[in-house]
Amino acid sequence: xxxxxxxxxxxxxxxxxxxxxxxxxxxxxxxxxxxxxxxxxxxxxxxxxxxxxxxxxxxxxxxxxxxxxxxxxxxxxxxxxxxxxxxxxxxxxxxxxxxxxxxxxxxxxxxxxxxxxxxxxxxxxxxxxxxxxxxxxxxxxxxxxxxxxxxxxxxxxxxxxxxxxxxxxxxxxxxxxxxxxxxxxxxxxxxxxxxxxxxxxxxxxxxxxxxxxxxxxxxxxxxxxxxxxxxxxxxxxxxxxxxxxxxxxxxxxxxxxxxxxxxxxxxxxxxxxxxxxxxxxxxxxxxxxxxxxxxxxxxxxxxxxxxxxxxxxxxxxxxxxxxxxxxxxxxxxxxxxxxxxxxxxxxxxxxxxxxxxxxxxxxxxxxxxxxxxxxxxxxxxxxxxxxxxxxxxxxxxxxxxxxxxxx
Numbered sequence: 001x002x003x004x005x006x007x008x009x010x011x012x013x014x015x016x017x018x019x020x021x022x023x024x025x026x027x028x029x030x031x032x033x034x035x036x037x038x039x040x041x042x043x044x045x046x047x048x049x050x051x052x053x054x055x056x057x058x059x060x061x062x063x064x065x066x067x068x069x070x071x072x073x074x075x076x077x078x079x080x081x082x083x084x085x086x087x088x089x090x091x092x093x094x095x096x097x098x099x100x101x102x103x104x105x106x107x108x109x110x111x112x113x114x115x116x117x118x119x120x121x122x123x124x125x126x127x128x129x130x131x132x133x134x135x136x137x138x139x140x141x142x143x144x145x146x147x148x149x150x151x152x153x154x155x156x157x158x159x160x161x162x163x164x165x166x167x168x169x170x171x172x173x174x175x176x177x178x179x180x181x182x183x184x185x186x187x188x189x190x191x192x193x194x195x196x197x198x199x200x201x202x203x204x205x206x207x208x209x210x211x212x213x214x215x216x217x218x219x220x221x222x223x224x225x226x227x228x229x230x231x232x233x234x235x236x237x238x239x240x241x242x243x244x245x246x247x248x249x250x251x252x253x254x255x256x257x258x259x260x261x262x263x264x265x266x267x268x269x270x271x272x273x274x275x276x277x278x279x280x281x282x283x284x285x286x287x288x289x290x291x292x293x294x295x296x297x298x299x300x301x302x303x304x305x306x307x308x309x310x311x312x313x314x315x316x317x318x319x320x321x322x323x324x325x326x327x328x329x330x331x332x333x334x335x336x337x338x339x340x341x342x343x344x345x346x347x348x349x350x351x352x353x354x355x356x357x358x359x360x361x362x363x364x365x366x367x368x369x370x371x372x373x374x375x376x377x378x379x380x381x382x383x384x385x386x387x388x389x390x391x392x393x394x395x396x397x398x399x400x401x402x403x404x405x406x407x
Contacts, residue, residue, distance in 0.1 A: 072397070107223060126206055214309075219237050331371070
């Protein structure tokens with residue numbers, strides 16, 4: 001029994017040849033599974049890191065792209081050889097005159113009312129002047145008396161000169177007769193002048209048109225007292241006559257254009273609101289040749305032919321004057337300008353970056369402004385530049401426009 005137990009114990013203590021290969025196989029499988037799991041975990045880890053890095057890169061790129069501002073640009077356009085300026089003008093008749101009376105009296109009759117077209121020499125009105133008529137009668141009577149005295153003194157002078165040759169009178173008597181004749185002759189001449197004066201005043205009873213024109217005002221009516229201004233009362237303004245076949249248009253040209261407007265220019269047009277789309281040619285005939293110290297403008301006269309009286313004097317007009325440009329300049333929209341403490345500036349885009357450039361302005365044309373220095377023809381000028389725009393800033397052009405065509 002003891003031997004048997006010892007044998008069994010000895011057998012149990014030694015390795016089982018059938019179990020050993022099975023245990024090695026299991027150990028190898030566990031190692032493979034572990035390796036596979038580690039590989040999968042490593043793959044997932046690497047994939048997650050790569051995905052996160054890619055997302056971070058894309059986010060950074062997207063953020064950088066979104067941080068680049070988008071701008072619209074415009075190309076400067078060259079100004080025309082002659083630019084047109086528009087100025088307000090006052091249309092006035094070529095000749096305008098008030099008609100005053102030159103004698104006192106009462107208005108007897110008038111023959112033309114406002115709007116009437118008259119010719120030079122047409123009778124406009126008649127004035128009753130009874131006092132002047134009586135003064136003329138008296139002056140003529142005085143003249144007749146003086147002429148009678150002159151004739152008598154002449155007879156006396158001739159008689160005394162004849163008697164002097166016979167030594168019948170003294171030389172003193174002859175001299176007295178000659179002096180009396182000369183005095184009476186002077187009195188006659190004075191009385192003749194007085195008669196002529198009253199005849200002239202009587203002729204003023206009829207008021208005539210001094211030139212061809214239109215009656216624009218009639219300020220008196222039948223029975224009104226007419227005063228010639230010989231007393232303290234003001235003169236009576238009876239009619240106003242305007243000659244409108246040729247009109248004068250007065251315009252104040254700003255000082256900056258004063259050297260460009262010269263008498264003789266025909267590149268001038270007149271535009272009135274009541275004639276839309278129509279222009280009336282004019283001619284610049286004269287200037288004041290001096291700048292007004294109050295308005296800093298040059299008073300200029302433009303004549304406009306008006307043979308059919310289409311235009312009315314007193315109208316407001318727009319005067320279009322073409323002013324030649326001395327230098328080649330550029331025009332850009334006013335919404336491209338940057339107003340900062342340094343100078344007037346614009347933003348110019350080149351190679352995707354902005355350069356803030358100083359410019360020298362010329363004439364302000366409203367929606368556009370003239371630039372005389374600081375720009376080139378191929379410069380891309382930023383439209384509506386933001387306040388934060390600085391030199392070297394990267395931008396993207398999203399809307400390149402044609403020269404002068406700002407969207």
